[in-house]
Amino acid sequence: MTAQTVGRWSDISAAERAVVEAVFWGRDLSRSELGRRVGFSKSKLGAEVAGLITAGVLEERGAHASTGGRRAEGLSLSRDLGVLAAVDLGATSLDVALLSPTLEVLDALTEDTDVRRGPGPVMARVKALVRQLLRARGLREGDVLAVGMGLPGPVEFQSGLPVNPPIMPGWEGFSIRDDLAEMLDAPVYVDNDVNIAALAELWHGGQQPQNFFVVKVGTGIGCGIVCGGEIYRGADGAAGDVGHILVDPLGPRCHCGNVGCVEVMAAGPAIAREATAAAQAGESPLLADWLEANGRLDPPDVARAAREGDPVANAIIQKSGLLIGQMLASLVNFFNPSHIVLTGGVTRMGPLWLASIRQSVYQRSLALSTRHIEIRPSLVGDQGGLIGAGALAMLGCLRVERT
Amino acid sequence: MTAQTVGRWSDISAAERAVVEAVFWGRDLSRSELGRRVGFSKSKLGAEVAGLITAGVLEERGAHASTGGRRAEGLSLSRDLGVLAAVDLGATSLDVALLSPTLEVLDALTEDTDVRRGPGPVMARVKALVRQLLRARGLREGDVLAVGMGLPGPVEFQSGLPVNPPIMPGWEGFSIRDDLAEMLDAPVYVDNDVNIAALAELWHGGQQPQNFFVVKVGTGIGCGIVCGGEIYRGADGAAGDVGHILVDPLGPRCHCGNVGCVEVMAAGPAIAREATAAAQAGESPLLADWLEANGRLDPPDVARAAREGDPVANAIIQKSGLLIGQMLASLVNFFNPSHIVLTGGVTRMGPLWLASIRQSVYQRSLALSTRHIEIRPSLVGDQGGLIGAGALAMLGCLRVERT
Incomplete structure (x- = not known):
């Protein structure tokens, strides 16, 4: 079966489709767990799976590599698709x-x-x-x-x-x-x-009926929301646009026209801007040297200065983390996620940044919402x-x- | 069929259950719309419905009152249940x-x-x-x-x-x-x-796959969330606990231990407290008179004073609305709801309060999220x-x- 036959997928039954999707999400599922997830009896599942293997949609995991007589139990989507x-x-x-x-x-x-x-x-x-x-x-x-x-x-x-x-x-x-x-x-x-x-x-977590969100902090700040194991997009597809949440009514003006948005105060450009200002004001000899040498300061410079013990760089990173944590605390109180994943360039700021976010969330969120919450960098990798x-x-x- | 037979509901099939639930939500559904919602053919739906009517679970709407020969099309759960x-x-x-x-x-x-x-x-x-x-x-x-x-x-x-x-x-x-x-x-x-x-x-809206939330403002502030047509409870059942979202880092201390929570600054007790302070400071002769006469001021007094044109009362109501709107703006950016319903005692503050909330949300939320949003009191009634x-x-x- 090649990609040309994919048009035929619209002909496969709802039951077959449910099996294929469950296999897609649950890479390491045993057949009994697969049956439980799709709600099929052992015999019904066996018949559907056999048909899908014959059609070249599924294959038995390890079957290609297997040399012994033991039947591989796991299933995966076929590479031949x-x-x-x-x-x-x-x-x-x-x-x-x-x-x-x-x-x-x-x-x-x-x-x-x-x-x-x-x-x-x-x-x-x-x-x-x-x-x-x-x-x-x-x-x-x-x-x-x-x-x-x-x-x-x-x-x-x-x-x-x-x-x-x-x-x-x-x-x-x-x-x-x-x-x-x-x-x-x-x-x-x-x-x-x-x-x-x-x-x-x-996908990495196996689509359990999870409720969590992913916050990306780079040049801007955005958020992808998972509600009941599905991407949640909101009424107009605009859900997760968290960069312009207010964190300080007395904060600077953002490009969106409002003041005190978390993005203008805590994302990459804010970190670079504050480091440059501190260097120019003579508050950090280290940052001032680098600014003179390179003509500019970027977030990785601030992270490096912090690693070298520069107190001004540490304060800038801490401030960013506390403000992002303050924004997240509101969302934790509202959404009560099981975990929050951080991604984007600014997550490379280091452990102080992450610690400041956690400190802020724990301080401002309710005990019940934070009892089990995990706030961590992405595990999926680059x-x-x-x-x-x-x-x-x-x-x-x-x-x-x-x- | 009486309530004693409800134990038998666990015996009814998944298909029958789907039909009964669809009838429950869609009170005025035609049979064709009902069939579409549960995904059944006309003949399959007809068979399921006939069985459920015989079993006394469903009844034909208007059948009791009908005197003519025309067959009522709508269905409802049977009163005999x-x-x-x-x-x-x-x-x-x-x-x-x-x-x-x-x-x-x-x-x-x-x-x-x-x-x-x-x-x-x-x-x-x-x-x-x-x-x-x-x-x-x-x-x-x-x-x-x-x-x-x-x-x-x-x-x-x-x-x-x-x-x-x-x-x-x-x-x-x-x-x-x-x-x-x-x-x-x-x-x-x-x-x-x-x-x-x-x-x-x-239920009032007929369980379309809606995304919205209900905010109750009284002594406290809480929120009920609907995501994809279901009540959303979060990872620990704590979702919607929005009363302690920060709206002013310089605000007063809340009973939760933090400062500047929306609840301590904008709910009923805050309105009463600010009115009492204004009366005692001689800023509002009207409120001062009522305080002296009754020994206390409650939110309805502030609403009444506002209706009588008292500028201090109006400012108190406006401040409450603006702070609640500021909190809601964050949630609108995150959740992009189709609408927000306001309920609870403080919603009787009047149109200025509602207008202040709307102003704050529209100012602080992104254009796409607020393009179609409706912010209104509950339509369900008392x-x-x-x-x-x-x-x-x-x-x-x-x-x-x-x-």
Whole structure:
């Protein structure tokens, strides 16, 4: 079975679809656990699974490698289904990969980009990298099962169109789907980077009916929300836009027009701005030296200065963490998540930043909400954006009739 | 079929259960819409419905009153199933009612109470009022299908036990279920008042897959959340505890130990406290007169003074609205609800209060989140607490195997 037959997925029954999706989420599930999750008897599950193996949709895990006579119990999506193309577009970076249907990254390419150059040149590079990856594995465009792509800005999920993306001039309303349709006869799914990150965490955790959120802190601050094991998008698809939550009524003015937004006070540019001001005011000889040497100070410089014991750098990092924690405390009181995952460039600020966030959340949230809460960096790793984009693509295929 | 046969509900099929629940939520559904919601063909739906009518679970709407030959198309839960007992316990009021399975309030009794007297005396009154209502309709205890009860404090939903209820000393861990089991052989469901209010709104709106929340502002501030058409409780059942969200880092100290919580700055006691201070400082002759005459000022006094044009009263109301709006703006950015419903005593402050909340939300939330948002008082009316408690009881019956 190749990707060309995926059109037939719309013909498979609801029961088969439920089994395939449960296998996708529960990579290491035993058959008995699989049966429990889909609510099928052992015999019904056995019949569905046998049919799906024959059709080339599922395969028995370890069956390829197995040499002995013991029957492998685990199941996975079949590698013969084709490959997923995953695209993780950041403000200044482009990562493209091919993944197996089980979200194993087969090959990946990365290069610098500038999203402000607009969709024409950036999408040309996306297509070139996908072609290069396919050629390197001896695959054709027709072997691509689906494409998933994450963008550093808001996306209307149903249409896949960027909506008012502040750092992506020229992308407003640009159809990535139409653009990729020139090259690939595969469905294309687009979402913003924080929902993609949340999907990667969800897949990593095995889609238990979890309630948590992923907060990305870099140039801006955004949030991907998981409610009952699904990405939650809100009434207008605008859920998770937490960067402009007020943390200080007397704070500085933000580009959004309001004052005291957490983004303008605690994200990467705020850290760089405060370090520069401190260097210029003579408060930190170390930062002043670096500013003179390099002409600018970036968040990694502040992190390095803090590691070297600079008290001003430590205070800047602590302030960022406390303000982000204050914002998160409100959301914890409201949403009572099981955990909060931190991602984005600023998470590399180090343990003091994380400790300040935790301190602020614990101080401002109610005992019951924080009794079991875990606040931690992502466990998915550097390829989270690619894995999330792959998950988006695979789920898109599996749920084609539901959306 | 009487309530004694409800035990048999656990024997009805998943398909029948889906039909009954869809009828419960969609009171005015045509059969074709009902079929669409449960995903059944016309013939399958017809067979299920015919069986449920024969079993006395459903009845054809208008069939009792119909005299002509035209067949009524709508369906509802059968009145022959029995009655629901609904209890709405507030800090100082007790409302008890009998409802039909379609949540029509058949009879209701109300009296003053003081929840601080503890569970013994309060529950004795609950039982007395239920008995009185049953006797008045010629019903027996066995005719009660289920009991739903709302409390003015946190409840662990699975067990129905009050957890650390700040205004309910003596109720911690008290089993309302065990207490009512002495009298009634019916399942008992308990939840906090804001979830009950959210359930009433949800039922009123017909359980479309809605995302919204209900904010109750009285002595305290709490929030009931609806996510995807279901009450959302969070990881530890603590979701919606929004009263202690920070709105002013320089604000006064709250009973929770932190400073600047929205509750200590904007709820009923804050309004009364600020009015009293203004009267004592000679800033409002009107409020000073009333304070002298009555020895105290309550939120309704402030509302009345505002209606009479007192500028100090207007400023107090406006400040409360702006702070509550500021808190809501954060939640709107995060959750992107379709609407926010306001309930509780302070909502009677009048249009200036509501306008101040709206102003604050629109100013601090992002354009996309507020494009369609509606912020309004509850449409369910004064009996919302009883209707929500009735909905909790009926859903508990319908979902007995799911929870």
